[in-house]
Amino acid sequence: MSYEEVFALIKEAMVELFELEPSQVTPEALLADDLDLxxxxxxxxxxxxxxxxxxxxxxxxxxxxxxxxxVVVAVVDLAANA
Structure with a gap:
């Protein structure tokens, strides 16, 4: 999977699972501080x-x-090495 595909998947997950606004889920967003995860x-x-x-x-x-x-980079790396 490409970086863009993984980012889209993670963004979808965060919006669906954690009721975040799509605009909140940016590559720079801190999981704990910005997104309260x-x-x-x-x-x-x-x-x-x-x-x-x-x-x-x-x-x-x-x-x-x-x-x-x-998170995106970790998933891309894991998928590439799977």
Missing amino acids: DSIDAVDLVVFLQNKTGDKFEAETFKSVKTVDD
Whole structure:
């Protein structure tokens, strides 16, 4: 999947799962500070991404992500190495 495809998928997930406005979900948005997401939300996001992509993501991979862009890059990298 391309960066753009993954970003669109993550944006869709965040709007659907966390009732965020699409305009809030930008690559620079900080997950905790800007979007008010916590570790439980991160697990929900990982499950959503696994269901949508068919790939298996380890929660450990997402421990160091801080921004939406970090999540997108992690998913792109995982998909490329799958």
